[in-house]
């Protein structure tokens with residue numbers, strides 16, 4: 001059985017390498033639009049499933065991992081920013097807040113589907129417009145939900161976190177490793 005990571009995220013690849021030496025990467029390109037009245041939990045789980053689905057159809061006998069990460073402020077779902085202005089607005093909204101990072105992972109095998117969705121609470125310091133402009137100049141925000149990366153310069157914004165750090169980075173590697181130990 002081959003392990004296939006249905007993701008283009010370099011962080012997910014790097015974290016999975018801690019658990020498995022050989023795996024394939026087959027990202028699925030899906031529409032990430034939020035459906036009307038969809039809750040953050042329903043959204044993040046649907047995205048993780050939809051990323052895995054086409055790969056599962058092509059490789060029904062293998063192990064396929066789909067994953068999605070979303071930042072949630074109140075009812076507002078924050079995906080990856082489309083523009084720098086988008087990122088500026090997300091960071092201004094996250095300034096001084098307690099928000100949540102939701103990461104959902106689906107692991108498909110021929111016999112069974114393993115699934116977990118982690119919710120991590122993140123407290124941000126108040127950000128000045130200089131903090132935000134300095135951060136945007138790094139370019140780090142571009143491919144990150146909520147427009148920040150806690151593993152990089154985004155760490156400077158974080159007062160406290162409650163929950164699995166690796167789920168903020170986008171991949172709950174501890175959980176994935178437990179499942180892979182069971183099935184490989």
Ligand SMILES: Cc1cn([C@H]2C[C@H](O)[C@@H](COP(=O)(O)OP(=O)(O)OP(=O)(O)O)O2)c(=O)[nH]c1=O
Nearest residue numbers: 007008009068069144145148149150168169170
């Ligand atoms: C909040 C936060 C998010 N992120 C990243 C994790 C995810 O890669 C990204 C959210 O986008 P996703 O749509 O979950 O993933 P992706 O587009 O990078 O990859 P794919 O869809 O192919 O699997 O944000 C960080 O790296 N650090 C952080 O602190």
